[in-house]
Amino acid sequence: MKRSLVLIATAVLVAGCGSSGGGGTATSGSSQGAAPAKVTLEWWHLSTAEPLKTLWAQRxxxxxxxxxxxxxxxxVLENDAYKAKLTTITQSGKAPDIFATWGGGVLKQQIDAGLVKDLTGEVGDVLPTFTTASLAAYQFDGKTYGLPTDIGMVGFWYNKKLFSKAGITQPPATWAEFLDDVKKLKSAGVTPIALAGKEKWPGHYYWAYLAMRIAGLDALKKAAVDKNFNTPDFIAAGQQVKALADLQPFQKGFLGASYSTPDGQSATVSNGKAAMELMGQWAPAVQKDSGKGLGDDLGFFPFPTVEGGKGSATDVFGGGGGLAVGADAPKEALQFVKFMTEMGNHSKAVEAGGVLPVLKGEESAVKDPNLKQVATALAGATGFQLYLDQAYPPAVGQQVNDSVAELIGGSKTPEQVVQAVTEVAKSEE
Structure with missing residues (x-):
């Protein structure tokens, strides 16, 4: 595959592919027998932690x-800085040649603005190599606008030693058990949960998962269509977030905490100063990068069920990451995306624990036992919900993040959360 890609690239370049729009620049060679045109590709991504930071640079x-x-x-920018910079450039009517995307409603808005290349006609040869679930967030109306590099789910990453100190012998399976365990941890003098309150997106995971467990996946999809989140089940989700926040489970100063900084959410767990965090499949890598790392003391458990809820315990919330190509990017941009997602290249990132399988047959490359647990849960998932701040249009997703942050901080009620999100959703019509 690698050799054929080089031959294709050479053939394209010799044929005179030199012109480049957007961020890419090209200098055309002279006439017959000239060297291939020089091309500069602008590649934006947010893999600031190892192993991906080094692996992507190597690729x-x-x-x-x-x-x-x-x-x-x-x-290469960290999460919040990346989102802000990408929003700024896309609002100006431009896009990088290659850029990291979570897909969903945010990508759809960029597509509708004419900023993203339709890859459908050029990726037909490789699409069958990807799993269906990993591709879903980048496909709209039968067309493909990106290729996945990661897929995963959000769940609780916890410190086994601190759980044991609090007398917790097994992870909680229900929300009621979870709240009881938070109380046990506090009684044992352990900070139960680390949260990056400043960045807001980690907090929305709680409301989103509780909405999934209480209202069910269909309700989340219906709300997206009806532009209405003002229902008893969504309010109930907020009430449970408030019930958790009322226990004061988070680390001191959490409202000003970032995610991946040396004193942020990830490092607080990694350095044994909090018992758990609700985070995606990248958590172990970021923990190692931002703190000491927990080694064998790190465990994982899925988000608990809620008694009487309509959602299934095997419905998962999360997403992955992919690469999209700017509408005006040169052909070499797509060639690089395909190169990044070849089995031989991508499986190295899986083996290193940086990402989970997106290609069929990559499962055996997962070595870390916790990531194997995540991969198994994904394989048995009965339903999948993309992060709400990516699944919904950007303004709606941002309002979810903002309102849930205010709920956790005590300045908004569960009723005010659903009202605010509904108002923004209806204004997007």
Missing amino acids: AKEFMAQNPNVTIKAT
Whole structure:
């Protein structure tokens, strides 16, 4: 596959592919027998932690070595800075040549604005190699606008030693048990949960998962269509978030805490200063990068069920990551995306624990026992919900993040949360 990609790239370039719009730049060679046109690709991503930080840089070097006319300029930013910068450039009517995306409603808005290349006609040869679930967030109306690099789910990553100190012998299976365990941890002098209150998106995971467990997946999809979140079940989800917040389970200063900084959510868990965090499949890598790491003391459990709820315990919430191509990017941009997602290249990232399988047959490359548990849960999932701040249009997703942060902080009621989100949803009509 790698050799054929190089041949394709060479053929395209010799045929005179030089012009590049958007962020990519190209310098055309002279006439017959000229060297391939020089191309600079702007690649934006947010893999600031190891192992992906180094692995992605290595892939870029390898691609440039095989394609000497191509220069890849990487812009690597942490989550919030990345979202802000990407929003700014897309609102100006431009997009990077290659950029990380979570898919969903945010990507759809960029597509509707004419900023993202339709890859359908050029990825038909590789689409069958991907799992159906991993592709879903990047496909609309039968067309493909990105290729996945990761897929996963949000769940609780916990410190086994601290759970044991509090007398907790097994992870909670129900929300009532979870709240009891929070009380046990506090009684044992252990901070139960670390939260990046400043960044808001980690907090929305609680409301989203509780809405899934109480109202069910269909209710989340119906709300997206009806533009109405003002229902008893969504209010009940907020009431349970409030019940948790009322226990004061988070670390001191959580409202000003970031996620991946040395004093943020991830490091607080990694350094043994809090018992757990609700986070995606990247949590172990970021914990190692931002703190000491828990080693064998790190465990994982899925989000608990809620008694009487309409949602299934095997419905999962999360998402992955993918790469999209700017509408005006040169052809080499898509060639790099395909290079990144070849089995031989992508499975190295899986083996290193940086991502989970998106290609059929990659499952055996997962080595970490906790990530194997995540992969198994995904394989048996009965339903899947993308992060709400990505699944819904950007303004709606942002309002979810903002309102839930205010609920956790005590300045909004559960009723006010659903009213605010509904108002923004209806204004998007």
